[in-house]
Amino acid sequence: MRPARGHDGISVMATRTIGSGQVGRSVPRLEGAAKVTGRADYVHNLRLPKMLIGKIFRSTVAHGRIKSIDVSAAKALPGVYRVVTIDDIKAVIPHPFYGPAFHDQPILADGKVHYVGEPVAVVLATDPHIAEEAASLIEADYDELPAVFDEIEAMTSKAVVHDELKPAGTFPDLKHLKGKKDTNIALDFHLRRGDTKKAFAEAEHVFEHTFRSQQVLHVPLEPFVSVAELTETGLTIHTASQSPSFVRIEIARLLGWPENKVRVKVPYLGGGFGAKLYIKLEALVAALALLVQRPVKISLTMEEQFYTLTKHAATFRIKSAVKNGKVTGRDCEVWWNGGAYADIGPRITQKSGFTAPGPYDIENVSIDSYSLYTNLTPAGALRGFGIPQLVWAYESHTDMMARSLKLDPVDFRRNNILRDGRAQATGTAMKDAAIEAVLDRLALRMNMKAPFDRGTGTLKKGRGIAVGFKASISPTTSIAIVNIAADGSVTLYCSTVDMGQGSDTANAQFVAEILNVPAESVKVVHPDTDVTPYDMATLGSRSLYHMGNAVRLAAEDAKAKLAALAREVGVPEGSNVPVAELFQKKYKMQAGNIIGTGSYIPNYVPPDANGLTPDATPFWMVGGTGVEVEVDTETGHVKVTKMINVADVGRPVNPRIVETQLSGAATMQFGFTMQEKIEFDGGQITNASFADYKIPSIVDIPRTMQNEAVESEQGTGPFGAKGVGESGTFGVSPAIANAIEDACGVRLTELPLTAEKIYRALRTAQGKPLED
């Protein structure tokens, strides 16, 4: 597909519709009007009669035993309803520990605190200002313990974050988790394929580099918020969550209740990006509501997000053997800084870990990937699920090797690229992964073979590219229900959360395509576990594929039932009798429903002892980025003047949304590349505010950004589609670092790429290092 230039330098994707014209059309977002007119529902707006507001008192030490918590002053403040600690919580939930991989996280600190900012107590009041004031009056006394913050130190540290490890056993792909007692290792994943020792022994060149990426924050504009209320039949939780089904199951487990006593409702989200997964505030509000028998709401501030979940910092040591321009062997060691609770870190360590050698055809591979506990805010999923940390390393490494071997960076990549049919590191054969097409389009659109103006004086110009890939998480399940009413109008019930990515619109397009109605006429019911069926979660770009397949199956089921109804009432096949008349004929009035259901779980084979499997994933995502930069060599300031993002998204279901997903993902990763970093001092975050933690604004991002989806089809995807939410993140960081070296000859191996780091590197290269 050749995109046309849009008015603002953003390319506009061409429309490629099929069949009834609903898939492939840039349907305007179904919720667009409600959002821009302020009518969309958010949990933040929810107020219930007699509702209490909770404010959290947090730990000020990184690791310590709680000697005492003095809540007397808080209790004495007029207007305070109750002050709650873990001892109170245990009255309603005797074993108050949760988590998707390990049941390691307590609802409130239990005996110990494991990071600065960990919730220790909660004040309840009807007035949030009183609750906040009271929370500031609580005093806790700790016996401080040795703490560990760095992921490499955590490997051997005498400071051990958890005394006891408690595997959760919830998800089929995490059943093997045990953890290593008396260490900080939550998961160690190892993959061995071929003979790397031999490859290194026979290599002409061996390259080894180490890269680091930093902790950053999701920064949804809607911070975490949850409300719990008791009902006659159980408990209802209104929450800004990406995983309503998980919340229901986990809360039911904590309470020892059947699932059907817990109802989880999720309206729109003001952004999620992986932060709002699994349990965040839901267990706390549930316990509080049970304790005080009144509705309880907790809404975090922007600042409190820094104490809830971050992206993993990671150190990646990568070593390659090269012979005749081919990479013949690769050793990867990755250490993931998981923070104080595992959250979903072990899955990142394994599922992203197995792609650490990159989208290259390498015979001999060894991977060691470690999920580590440290005394920092827990780390979890963030748009890319570990992949951007890996691509940052392997694509910087690729350019460094090409430069050293005096090979063209595009040719070197093409010479080693992983093509369809060839086995990836796990042994799984690549299928429907347009890696080479992405590389080719990127090189063409960046004009990489043409001469390039390198700038003059103190302003140097450079360009760089990078390509990365990701395997979808597997195995996961999605269920959908399509309901055709007696007037022919169609409603879709599914638990995919529309957090801004446009899933309502895309799912409506699938239903509309099959039932031959306009997508705009399909109603999508938002997640409500009393109404909408199970879905694993909205994460990892899995929904368009998994839920898309379930929705497709449900719509096809409804269509088949409609055909059966037509036969039953004597309407010949292929006639265009309106649906309403079929119902009329059968029920003699406007009555009845047709319910179609669909359930989807892909094939999956767990890895063997060597980390190998013939079926690691249902689909691969591919994304590449090319940039042109200007470097001010007197200050180190970098301006990205042009950015091109190319991805394999399968067939674009909604081209306009595909484009904004690519540009949005790339912009987010641009912030993580150039400017964002959570700063720690002895475990204490020193920039937990947006005055000091700077996300990119419109004036920071590249003036020219173009986005393209290559011609591709995901054979097993719904109408050839696959996920697109993360692919725009993959190549951004290394492409920029590669372009900086191209411009001014210095190589940075640690994110973010700040002006000071670049200037210091320039001075070091001149033999005049800047003092500290």
Next chain:
Amino acid sequence: MTPFELAEPKSLKEAVGLLDADDPTIRPIAGGTALMLMMKAGVFRPSKLVSLGGIKELRSIAIANGELKVGATTPLAVLEHSDEVRNHAPVITRTLRTLSNIRVRNVATVGGALAHADPHMDLPPVLIALGARVVVQGKKGERTIPIADLFAGYYETVLAKDELIASLIVPAQNGRRAAYLKCTTRAVHDWPALGVAVSLATEGNGIKDVSIVVSAATETPRRLAGAEKAAQGASDEAGWRRAGEAAAEEAELITDAQGSAAYKKQLVRVHVARALRAALGAE
């Protein structure tokens, strides 16, 4: 935030009367762009806020005796769009366009931008370079303070707790040229890591009588006498660089989240030279 009393005086005199020299929990509030953040963060817990919003006499822009006089509660956006300001000292207009964002400029005031005394603010170095002064109202009467003498330290001014800035006066510039360069290191719209303001007169091709002020990287905005001396007579790139070099040696720089002192020294070196070049190229 905890409850507090809000007073809304109608005159400057009444406002001054509501303040208390010995009570730091009583504070005036104008645009509130800084104070509200401090209150939300719990850094400042007022017992009483004295709103200056209802004092009409404090909101004005006028030229008198060749001087520009701006009332203290004039919003920055009004200043930004004022013809009087642009004609009198175009550097102020240019600076305001890069100061924070439209939403902040619509409510933040001139007096607040001076009284807050955060060294990262953009207007103080510019106004020092222009030789501006403030008229201050206290319980015992009025006094005038050059802005160069207004700042006592980090977030500190020489104002007493019961004094209010009434107006800002920018003297006639008589054809002097000025420039302000703002250097950010974490995002374009960040607080500056360094601000450099210069104002100068020329003689032939050379610089005569220059003011060079650095801010943000220093505890308070400061004039750099050594750099000013080095810039005298400079007429080319080499001359501007000499001034930059002198400024880098002279400025007392702070290491903070926006950069190390060693790096900021380089930023001063480069930006003082660039600011002189910009001023000479400016109208």
